[in-house]
Amino acid sequence: MNSQFQEFQRIIASKEGFLISCHVHPDGDGIGSLLALGAVLFKMGKNVRLVCTDDVPSVYGFLEDNSPVAISQGFDEPPEVLICVDCAERERVAISADIWNRRNLFIINIDHHITNAGFGHLNIIDSNAAATGEIILQLLKELQLPVNHQVALALYTAIATDTGFFRYANTSAETLESCSYLVKTFQIEPAKVAEQVHEQKSYNSVRLLGEVLNTLCLGLDGKVAWSVLDQQMLAKYPVENEETESYVNYARSIEGVEIGILFKELRPNQIKLSWRSTSAVDVSKLASNFGGGGHARAAGCTINGSLPEVIDKVLHFVTDFYGY
Ligand SMILES: [Mn+2]
Structure with a gap:
């Protein structure tokens, strides 16, 4: 022992x-x-x-x-x-x-x-x-x-x-x-x-997923996909925190995507990022750059700033990471 x-x-x-x-x-x-x-x-x-x-x-x-x-x-x-x-x-x-x-x-x-x-x-x-x-x-x-x-x-x-x-x-x-x-x-x-x-999802969580999927974007030659969950959507379809945990997986599940990111607005100027990856990338390293952490395939961090500012900052960082 x-x-x-x-x-x-x-x-x-x-x-x-x-x-x-x-x-x-x-x-x-x-x-x-x-x-x-x-x-x-x-x-x-x-x-x-x-x-x-x-x-x-x-x-x-x-x-x-x-x-x-x-x-x-x-x-x-x-x-x-x-x-x-x-x-x-x-x-x-x-x-x-x-x-x-x-x-x-x-x-x-x-x-x-x-x-x-x-x-x-x-x-x-x-x-x-x-x-x-x-x-x-x-x-x-x-x-x-x-x-x-x-x-x-x-x-x-x-x-x-x-x-x-x-x-x-x-x-x-x-x-x-x-x-x-x-x-x-x-x-x-x-x-x-x-x-x-x-199989016990609330009606709101499935409707909210629809809103989030509507924001889905693809970039960096299809290697990175991201979506957004803001306070307005959450006000329309109130759910428990945990119910939004799996939303990021949809971005990651797209063919060719190596990094999936969900930008979730916790409150004005505070954005939580969920990172998911395939075996090509260790996202715990990317998240730790912003003070977060986690696992190689699943990580998280919280960044202060408005949604557009944070998305811009993170996408620039990811672009540099890939050396574009
Ligand atoms: Mn665990």
């Missing part, structure tokens, strides 16, 4: 009060990892709090429904141990910032982002893992901690969503083996999970 896993075992055995949090704007991996680890520690009789300052996207409500611990937005008792799952940076942890000032707080950082610099006292980071859920499954198996159907469902959902249901380049033999184990041992039904996550 590796030394990080041994250290994790030692901390779990010696402490009682745990607080687990995932990243802001949580996704399937963040929520699944949070709920899986929470349920295991709860079953071990630990005092567990699950905290996320942002709402859980309703598409993942089915995971929380079966959880012995609910996710809350804050906490009362100060914990002994804070476990951050799927968070590349401390600043992205969905918890009130005053937590970092607490003395004697032991921080465990479990993540698979290549940009994670290791902000915890104990860092369990594996950038080869397709999802944080995959690392947690490995941890639970090695330490022989109690996995049940609810934990398995949360982990399966974490891995399935972070791999685009096994379509993205991060899907490895280990990923499929992990999921095969969950399906076989805990009777997880892949078709049901896919239906829960993908």
Whole structure:
């Protein structure tokens, strides 16, 4: 067993009060990892709090429904141990910032982002893992901690969503083996999970997608495609944040396109970019140029400025990147 896993075992055995949090704007991996680890520690009789300052996207409500611990937005008792799952940076942890000032707080950082610099006292980071859920499954198996159907469902959902249901380049033999184990041992039904996550779209989110696709542009000899989501569209078709996450994939899915970008106006003069790429380009490097980060095939950043200014700036940067 590796030394990080041994250290994790030692901390779990010696402490009682745990607080687990995932990243802001949580996704399937963040929520699944949070709920899986929470349920295991709860079953071990630990005092567990699950905290996320942002709402859980309703598409993942089915995971929380079966959880012995609910996710809350804050906490009362100060914990002994804070476990951050799927968070590349401390600043992205969905918890009130005053937590970092607490003395004697032991921080465990479990993540698979290549940009994670290791902000915890104990860092369990594996950038080869397709999802944080995959690392947690490995941890639970090695330490022989109690996995049940609810934990398995949360982990399966974490891995399935972070791999685009096994379509993205991060899907490895280990990923499929992990999921095969969950399906076989805990009777997880892949078709049901896919239906829960993908076939429960709101009417507004599909109409909004139509608006976004109307803005689609192609440039740089067809290598780059981008689309725009502004506040006016969002006012017309209000949706949850999470519901717009997949829109960028349409730009990326066009034949010949190497980089797909979605420019989303969060508020006036603040634009969030989602980057997606084929194997030709590592977009985490492009996003980090603007203070963001993520993975080689999927990354994000936020840039201040009006939509036309930001689009212009980014397209110039991409043009230089390609050396045109
Ligand atoms: Mn993840």
